[in-house]
Amino acid sequence: MLSKNKIKFIKSLQQKKNRIQSDVFVVEGRKGVLSLLNSDFEIKEIYCSESALKKSPDLNALNPTIADELSIEKASGLKSNKEAIAVVSQKLSEQINWNKTILFLDGISDPGNLGTIIRTIDWFGIDQVVCSEECVEFYNPKVIQSTMGSFSRKIPVVKTVESFLREKPKGVRIFLTCLNGESLDAVSSMSSGVLVMGSESHGVSNLWETTEHTKITIASSPNSKADSLNVAVATSILCFKIKQG
Template identity: 30%
Template sequence: MGLSLGMMTKNDLKLLRQLRAPHGRAKLGLFVAEGMRMCLSLLEAGAVPQKIFVEQRLVALLPAGMPVEVVTPACLQQASGFTTAAGIMGIFSAPPQREFHFEGQFTLALDAIQNPGNLGTLVRAADWFGVRQILCSPDCADLYAPKALQATMGAIANIAVRYEPLLQVLDALPVGFPIVALDMRGESLDSLPPLSQGILLVGNEGRGLSPELLRRASVAVAIPSVGTPAVDSLNAAVAASIVMAHVRR
C-alpha cells in the first residue's frame, strides 16, 4: 500500500481544522468521516477518498489501493471531532448534487431542521424505509457536520441529498402530485393510504412547517397519541419515521 508511518503534517492538521467548519467544507468540496463503518460505507458507495488516516491495527480492514497514512492513536485523538477517536478518519470529496426525479419516487423534504443529530437520524430512517432522496431547505443543518454524519450510521452513502428552496420545488410539481405535511393539527395518520410516490414535508423542531409549505400540501397528517402522554409532541426524526413506515408499508 505504500504506507507512511508517523504523525499528521501541519498541512494535514490545518486542512482538518478547516473542514470542521461549514464554510470550509463548502469552499473545498471536502468532508471528514470518522469510524470504520462510516468510511467503509462511503468507499463501498463509490465516495472518493483524498486521504485516510488510520491506526496500524485497522489497516487490514481497508480495501487495497486506498490513500492510507498510518498514524498514532494520539495523533487521531488530537485531530478528531469527537471525545474519543474511532481509529480511522477519512477526508472525502463531497458528492455532486444530482438532479431529482419525483415521479415514481417517495421523497423526504425537510424544512429548517436545525439539530445535526436529528438530520442524521432522518437520513438513517429514510434509508431504512427505502427513501432514496432527501430535499433540505437552505437553512437546514449541514449534513456533513460531524454529529450529523455520525448519526447517519453510514446511511448517507445510500441517500441523495439536495439543498434548495422547498417552495420552488413544490411549485414545479405536476398538479395533484401527493404532498403530505406532518402537522399536529392534521387529520389522523391512520386515514392516509400507502403511497408509491409523493413528498413528505417535515418541519423545524420548534415551529414546525411554515404556513407557505402547509398551503402546498395535499393533506396534513398528525400521529395520534395513546393514553395521556406527558409530552406534547414527538421528535421530528421519530415522527417522520412513523409516517414513512405507514406510507411505505
C-alpha cells in the same frame, strides 16, 4: 504519517466555512470510513491506524496512509477516534424523481436529528430526501456521524420551499405533518408523493399552505401530556407506515 499542517487542516473542517471553501468534508471513525467502500464519493485523503486495519482488513481497499493513533485523535473532532479519518469531496443530488416517494425536511436545524432521519430513510428504503436551505448543512460532521454510514447512500437535494413548489408537477400529492390532521392511513403504502416534516419548534413553512395538500397527524395517547414528538422519531413512525401500510 499525518503532519502537523495536515492535522491542522483536517481539524479545520469541523467549521462550515472551511468545508465550503475547500469543498470537502470529513468522515471520522473506522465504521464511518468503511461506509465509503461501496460509494462513489471521491476520497481525497484517508488515514488509518494499524489496529483499525487489523480489525477491518477491507479498509486496505481504500489505499489508506498508515498513521499513529495519537495523530488521528488530534485530527478528529470525536473524543475517542484513534482508528480512521478521511477527507472526502462534497457532492449533492441535483435531480428529483417526482414519481417516487420524497421526504422534504423543512428547517431541521439539529445535526443529530438530520443524521438520524437520513439513517432512517436508508433503513426503510424511502426513495429521496430534499432539505430546505434552512436545514443544518448535510456535511456537518455531527450529521455525518449520526447517519452511521447512510450518508454515502442517501444524499439530499437542497432547495428552497418556493423553488420546490414551483418545480413540482401537477398531481404530485403533498402530505404535511401537523398536530391536527388526518390519520396516518392517508400515507399507507404510499408509492409516490411528498411527505413534509417541519422543525419541532416552528413546524412547516406557511408556504405549503399555498398549494393543495393533506394534513396528517400521529395520534397521541388520550392520557399523554407530551406536547410533541421528536422529529426524527416522528419520521421513523411515518416511514414505517408508508412501507408497511
